[in-house]
Amino acid sequence: MVPVWEDLLAWLFSLADEYGVDPVVYAAIYLGAAPLFFASLVWLVRSLRRRGPIGLPLLSSALFFSLPTLYIFVAGRNLPPWVYAVLIGLAVLGVLLTVRRVREQLKKA
Secondary structure (H helix, E strand, C coil): CCHHHHHHHHHHHHHHHHHCCCHHHHHHHHHHHHHHHHHHHHHHHHHHHCCCCCHHHHHHHHHHHHHHHHHHHHHCCCCCHHHHHHHHHHHHHHHHHHHHHHHHHHHHC
C-alpha cells in the first residue's frame, strides 16, 4: 500500500482512541461535507462579487468545514476547550444572522 494511504488510515483510526468516535462515520461525514463546503465557497464568492450579503454563505462555509469536528463535539470526547468556544461562537453567529435576515424580510413584506 502507498505510504500516504497508510498514514491516512493510521490517522483516521487513531481518532477512535483519541476522541472516542467511529472513524468510518467520521470519514463519511468528512467526505460528504467536502462538496457542500466547496459549493458554499462558490456561493460566498458570488455574493462577494455581487456585493451582496455574505453572512449566510460565510456561515454555510464554516458549518460544512467544521462538520467533522461537530461530530466529535457531539459523539466524542477530549476536544480542546478552544474548539468548544469556536463551535459555540459559530452557532451564536448563525442564530444572529438568521434573525437579522428574517427581520429584513419582514420589513420588505
